[in-house]
Amino acid sequence: MNYLIVIEFLAVIVSAIYGVLLAARKGMDVMGVFTISFAVAFGGGTLRDLFLDRTPLFWIGNPHYPMIVLGIAVFSGLLVRHVGKIRPLLVIPDALGMALFTLTGTAYAMDAGTGFFVAALLGVITGTFGGVLGDVICNEVPSLFTPSPLNATCSFAGAWVYLGMAQLDMLEPFALISGIVVIVLFRLASVRWNWCFPAVREPKLPSGP
Amino acid sequence: MNYLIVIEFLAVIVSAIYGVLLAARKGMDVMGVFTISFAVAFGGGTLRDLFLDRTPLFWIGNPHYPMIVLGIAVFSGLLVRHVGKIRPLLVIPDALGMALFTLTGTAYAMDAGTGFFVAALLGVITGTFGGVLGDVICNEVPSLFTPSPLNATCSFAGAWVYLGMAQLDMLEPFALISGIVVIVLFRLASVRWNWCFPAVREPKLPSGP
Amino acid sequence: MNYLIVIEFLAVIVSAIYGVLLAARKGMDVMGVFTISFAVAFGGGTLRDLFLDRTPLFWIGNPHYPMIVLGIAVFSGLLVRHVGKIRPLLVIPDALGMALFTLTGTAYAMDAGTGFFVAALLGVITGTFGGVLGDVICNEVPSLFTPSPLNATCSFAGAWVYLGMAQLDMLEPFALISGIVVIVLFRLASVRWNWCFPAVREPKLPSGP
Numbered sequence: 097m098n099y100l101i102v103i104e105f106l107a108v109i110v111s112a113i114y115g116v117l118l119a120a121r122k123g124m125d126v127m128g129v130f131t132i133s134f135a136v137a138f139g140g141g142t143l144r145d146l147f148l149d150r151t152p153l154f155w156i157g158n159p160h161y162p163m164i165v166l167g168i169a170v171f172s173g174l175l176v177r178h179v180g181k182i183r184p185l186l187v188i189p190d191a192l193g194m195a196l197f198t199l200t201g202t203a204y205a206m207d208a209g210t211g212f213f214v215a216a217l218l219g220v221i222t223g224t225f226g227g228v229l230g231d232v233i234c235n236e237v238p239s240l241f242t243p244s245p246l247n248a249t250c251s252f253a254g255a256w257v258y259l260g261m262a263q264l265d266m267l268e269p270f271a272l273i274s275g276i277v278v279i280v281l282f283r284l285a286s287v288r289w290n291w292c293f294p295a296v297r298e299p300k301l302p303s304g305p
Numbered sequence: 306m307n308y309l310i311v312i313e314f315l316a317v318i319v320s321a322i323y324g325v326l327l328a329a330r331k332g333m334d335v336m337g338v339f340t341i342s343f344a345v346a347f348g349g350g351t352l353r354d355l356f357l358d359r360t361p362l363f364w365i366g367n368p369h370y371p372m373i374v375l376g377i378a379v380f381s382g383l384l385v386r387h388v389g390k391i392r393p394l395l396v397i398p399d400a401l402g403m404a405l406f407t408l409t410g411t412a413y414a415m416d417a418g419t420g421f422f423v424a425a426l427l428g429v430i431t432g433t434f435g436g437v438l439g440d441v442i443c444n445e446v447p448s449l450f451t452p453s454p455l456n457a458t459c460s461f462a463g464a465w466v467y468l469g470m471a472q473l474d475m476l477e478p479f480a481l482i483s484g485i486v487v488i489v490l491f492r493l494a495s496v497r498w499n500w501c502f503p504a505v506r507e508p509k510l511p512s513g514p
Numbered sequence: 515m516n517y518l519i520v521i522e523f524l525a526v527i528v529s530a531i532y533g534v535l536l537a538a539r540k541g542m543d544v545m546g547v548f549t550i551s552f553a554v555a556f557g558g559g560t561l562r563d564l565f566l567d568r569t570p571l572f573w574i575g576n577p578h579y580p581m582i583v584l585g586i587a588v589f590s591g592l593l594v595r596h597v598g599k600i601r602p603l604l605v606i607p608d609a610l611g612m613a614l615f616t617l618t619g620t621a622y623a624m625d626a627g628t629g630f631f632v633a634a635l636l637g638v639i640t641g642t643f644g645g646v647l648g649d650v651i652c653n654e655v656p657s658l659f660t661p662s663p664l665n666a667t668c669s670f671a672g673a674w675v676y677l678g679m680a681q682l683d684m685l686e687p688f689a690l691i692s693g694i695v696v697i698v699l700f701r702l703a704s705v706r707w708n709w710c711f712p713a714v715r716e717p718k719l720p721s722g723p
Contacts, residue, residue: 125711127666142565147351149360151567152628159629210361211368218365232441248336293334356560358569417570420577457545502543 099269100203103276104141104154105161107196111137111226112165114189116172122234130169132230136193137165139226144201144218148208187287188280190227194251195279198223199272202255212259219255220248223279246286246293254279308478309412312485313350313363314370316405320346320435321374323398325381327439339378341439345402346374348435353410353427357417396496397489399436403460404488407432408481411464421468428464429457432488455495455502463488517687518621521694522559522572523579525614529555529644530583532607534590536648548587550648554611555583557644562619562636566626605705606698608645612669613697616641617690620673630677637673638666641697664704664711672697 115133124132138155145153155161168175201222205215224247258275262268285291324345328338347364354362364370377384410431414424433456467484471477494500533554537547556573563571573579586593619640623633642665676693680686703709 127664127711131666146355146564147362147365152626153565156565156628156632159632162635163631208361210365213372214365214368217371246336248340293336355564356571356574419570419574422581423574423577426580455545457549502545 099272100200103196103272104200107141107193107200108137108155108161109164109168110189110196111193112168113175114186114193114227115230116168116175117186117189118230118234120172120175126169126172129172130166132233133165133169133172134162135233136226136230138162139229140197140222140224141200141226143225144204144222147218147221148204150204150208187284191250191280191283191287192276194223194227194247194283195254195276197226198251198255198279199258199275202258202275203272206259206262212256216252216255216259219258220251223251224248246282246291249293250279250282250286253282308481309409312405312481313409316350316402316409317346317364317370318373318377319398319405320402321377322384323395323402323436324439325377325384326395326398327443329381331443335378335381338381339375341442342374342378342381343371344442345435345439347371348438349406349431349433350409350435352434353413353431356427356430357413359413359417396493400459400489400492400496401485403432403436403456403492404463404485406435407460407464407488408467408484411467411484412481415468415471421465424468425461425464428467429460432460433457455491455500458502459488459491459495462491517690518618521614521690522618525559525611525618526555526573526579527582527586528607528614529611530586531593532604532611532645533648534586534593535604535607536652538590540652544587544590547590548584550651551583551587551590552580553651554644554648556580557647558615558640558642559618559644561643562622562640565636565639566622568622568626605702609668609698609701609705610694612641612645612665612701613672613694615644616669616673616697617676617693620676620693621690624677624680630674633677634670634673637676638669641669642666664700664709667711668697668700668704671700 112133115136116129118136119129119132122128138161141154145151198219202215202219205218210218254275257278258271261271261274266274321342324342325338327345328341331337333341347370350363354360407428411424411428414427419427436456463484466487467480470480470483475483530551533551534547536554537550540546542550556579559572563569616637620633620637623636628636645665672693675696676689679689679692684692
C-alpha cells in the first residue's frame with residue numbers, strides 16, 4: 097500500500113495547485129482560494145472514503161494534508177503572479193490530479209472487495225469529483241457534463257488498464273504507473289485534438305414544445 | 306425484505322430512463338448521459354445509505370445495478386429517437402421513480418429503528434434527491450424548490466400511508482403498494498391540474514431594500 | 515457534553531429561522547421553506563457527523579429537531595409578516611447559527627481524537643456548510659466564496675479561541691462561550707465595517723485569453 101500513499105500525496109499537491117489557479121481566475125479572496133483548493137484536493141477522496149466506509153477520512157487521518165493545502169493557498173499570490181507564463185502548462189496538473197486520484201479510488205475499491213466494474217466507477221468518481229466541485233463552487237457548468245474534451249472517459253480507460261495489469265499479476269507499481277500514464281496521455285491528447293463524444297439529442301419534431 | 310429488493314430494482318431502472326431523457330433534452334454526450342442517469346438512479350439511495358450508515362452502499366453491494374444503468378445510457382440513442390412520441394408519458398417514470406424510492410427510504414429507516422417522522426423524512430429525501438441532483442447537474446433551479454406542482458408533498462403523503470398501514474398490521478406488500486399508488490396518483494394529479502402551494506412572501510414595504 | 519447538546523439545540527433553532535427568512539426572500543412555497551430551513555439547520559452537522567463517522571446522525575438520533583424545524587417552517591407565514599421590522603436584526607441569527615455550529619464541530623472533532631488544525635477545519639465546515647447549502651438551493655453564488663464580509667475566517671478564529679482556552683484548562687462552558695462570543699462579534703463587525711480580504715487575481719497580461 098506504500099505506493100498508494102505516495103500517489104495520494106502527489107494527487108493532493110497537484111490538485112491543490114490546480115484549485116488555486118482555478119480560484120485566481122475568478123478573482124476570489126484568500127479564503128475562497130483555500131476553500132476551492134480544499135474542495136478540489138479533498139472532494140473526490142472524501143466521496144471515495146464515504147462510499148467505501150473507510151474511516152477516518154484520508155485528510156483527517158493525515159492531518160498534514162490540509163496544512164499543505166493551506167500553505168499552497170497562502171502562497172497562492174506568488175503562484176498566481178507567474179501564471180501568465182505557465183498557463184499553457186495548466187492542463188498538466190488537471191490531468192495529473194485526475195489520473196493519480198483515479199488510481200487511488202480504483203485500488204482502494206479493490207481492497208474493499210468490490211468487483212472490477214464498481215472499482216473502475218469509484219476510480220472515475222474519485223478522479224473527477226474534485227474538479228466538478230471546483231466548477232460548481234465557481235458557479236460554472238462543470239465541463240464534465242458538456243460536450244468537451246474527454247474527461248471521465250480517460251479516467252475510466254486508465255482504471256481498466258490498471259485492473260487488467262493487476263489481474264495479469266504485473267507488479268503493483270508497474271500497473272499503477274501504467275494506469276496513470278494512460279490517463280495523462282489520453283487526456284492531454286483529448287484536449288490537444290479536441291476529442292469529444294457526439295451529443296445525444298432528441299430529434300427536432302414540429303409538435304414538441 | 307424481498308419486496309424492497311424488487312422495488313429498489315424497479316426504481317433504479319425507471320430513474321435511469323428518466324435520467325436519460327433529462328440528459329438528452331440538454332444535448333449531452335454519452336458520458337454526460339451516463340453520469341446523469343447514474344446520479345438520478347443512485348443519488349437518493351446513496352444519501353439514504355450514508356445517513357442510515359448502511360454498508361455497503363446499495364449500488365456497491367449490487368454491482369449489476371450500475372451495469373444496467375450503463376446499458377441504458379449506451380442504448381439511449383435508440384431510446385431518445387422515439388421520445389417525441391412518448392413525451393406525454395414522461396411524467397410517469399418521474400412519478401414512479403419517486404414513489405418507489407420513497408418507499409425504500411421509509412422502510413429501511415424503520416428497519417434501522419427511527420421514529421415515524423424521521424422515517425417519512427428519509428423517504429422524501431430518498432425519493433426526491435436523485436431528481437434534484439439531475440436538475441443541479443443540468444444547471445437548472447431544481448423544480449423541488451420553486452412553486453411548481455406538488456412533489457415532496459406527494460412523497461411525504463405516500464410515506465405516511467405506508468407507515469399507517471404497516472402500523473395497522475396490514476401485509477407488508479399491500480402497505481408498500483398502497484404507498485406507491487398514492488404517490489403516483491397524487492403526483493400525476495398535481496401535474497395535471499397544476500396544484501401548487503402558495504408562495505410565502507415578505508410583504509412589500511416601501512422602506513425595505 | 516451537556517453544554518454541547520444545549521448549544522446544538524440553539525444552533526438548530528437559530529439556523530432554521532435564518533433559513534425561513536432566506537427562503538421567504540425568494541418567494542418559495544411552504545415545502546421550499548421547510549426544505550431550506552432543513553438544509554440550513556442540518557447541512558453542516560450532517561457533514562460533520564458523516565466526516566467523523568458519528569452514528570446516528572444528530573437529527574436522526576434527536577427526532578424532535580426536524581419536528582421543531584417543521585413547526586418553524588409551518589408558522590413561517592407569521593414570522594415573515596413581521597420581517598420588515600426585524601430585517602436589520604437578520605444578521606444576528608446568521609452569525610449566531612454559524613458560531614454555535616462551529617463550536618459543536620470543533621468540540622466533537624476533538625472528542626473523536628483529531629488534532630487542533632483538523633478540529634478547527636471541521637468547526638468551519640460545520641459552521642458554514644448550512645449557509646452554503648441554503649445559497650446553492652436558492653441558486654445564488656454562495657457569499658462564502660466571493661469577496662464579501664469575513665465569514666469562514668470568523669468561524670476559524672473562534673474555533674482557535676476555544677481550542678486555546680480548552681488547552682489552558684479553562685472550564686469547558688467558559689471556553690465554549692468565549693469562542694461563540696468571538697465569532698459573533700467578529701462577524702458582526704465584519705458586516706458593519708465591510709471587512710474583506712483582497713482578491714487574489716491573475717495579473718492582466720496582453721497575451722492571455
